[in-house]
Amino acid sequence: MVRPVRPLEILYVTLGYKPAYRVGGPITSVAAVAEGLVQAGHRVTVYTTNSNLDDVLDVPTNRPTVIRGVEVHYFTFEEPIRRRLQSIGLAGNSSRYLYSPAMKRALRESIAGFDLVHTHLPFVYPTWLAGRLARSWNVPLFYHQRGVFDRSRLNYRSVKKRIYLELMEKPVLRSANTLFALTSQEVESYRMLGATAPHVIVPNGIDADEYVRSATASRFAEWGISSTDLVVLFMGRLHPTKGPERLFNAFAELAQRVPRSKLVLAGPDEHAMAETLRAKAAALNLTQRVIIPGMVHGRMKCDLLARSDLFVLPSDAEGFSIAVLEAMASETAVLISPGCHFDAVQKAGAGRIVPNRSDEIAQAMFEMFADLPALRQMGRNARSLVLRDFTWASAVDATIAAYQAGLERQQRSVSLSSSN
16 A cells, blocks of 8 residues: 655545435545545545435534544535425436535635645536635646536436536636546547546556355245356446346347346436336236346345346446446456456456347347356456456555645646746
């Protein structure tokens, strides 16, 4: 682990923080790096909200809470704009801007005391406000989009996003000291928006020791899953861009060819998709073979990842999926789309990458299930790849190096301005 030249006062600003797991993978990755920075000798403060996607966290608000060495401030949020949009049918259940007067007051009072500000995820009030105030107070801004600027994701509800980008997000982007990217594709998406700040690529990591490689045989009997069933798992938000319906359609084809296959679609139902998918399963006589349990946690989640024979994520666009890493750490082979931006999967023999069409996904699943020894080897290769290249320790080290480089660049700029 890289030790700091001196302890840094770091401010993280994000829309949610653990236990806001309904938001998805960014919550896990932000917290893991924040805790790693503390272990490396830095002081990390997190300004966030008490939002948990379409729910509200039961946490102390508007005051500090220490979580594994990280000082976390959960600020209450208000949604006047969202309520107005909902009244005219323009806001879905998950469309929260997270306006927070309490956070605004705290940021104005404290931001000048930090060495740097690191924002996570655009299109929300907390990260926009922190970026704007960092610019005003000349505090170095480190900016993390986490896959949100992928072209296919910008095309979803594109009008609102394009307007917001031009009026709100791009001015903040232009003031960033350093752009954090999870993949080279994210660097391209920054450039597409005209952002020219220096960038650094820091993939997500995982603590593989938290995951098991075998599950209790009877664990999922109540779901109708037997020890001989072949289980296809989707784990993530039930959202159109994640592709759960695309996977369902592929599974409907697979089910005719592999009678002992079953599909589990696990995750928060962000866009009321579960009811539609259950109705489709009933119409195709697949009710007993398509399980939609909602979000799973803790040991149940670990066992489900390990029990599954194949993890599938047919997403339109990902930053760098924590769920895929979790499956790989569980020694489960993965089948992903090009939009997951994870070429190492196929290169390492840890799974396959196929075009994001239901017929292609169905054929790939059939071929992988036709050779179970090869599928099991893919799972072993997947865990080996994670252990070698995708740990939180390496992500933390790269983050520290990026901070140090960015701060040195800022100091040189200030010195040059002073000399002139």
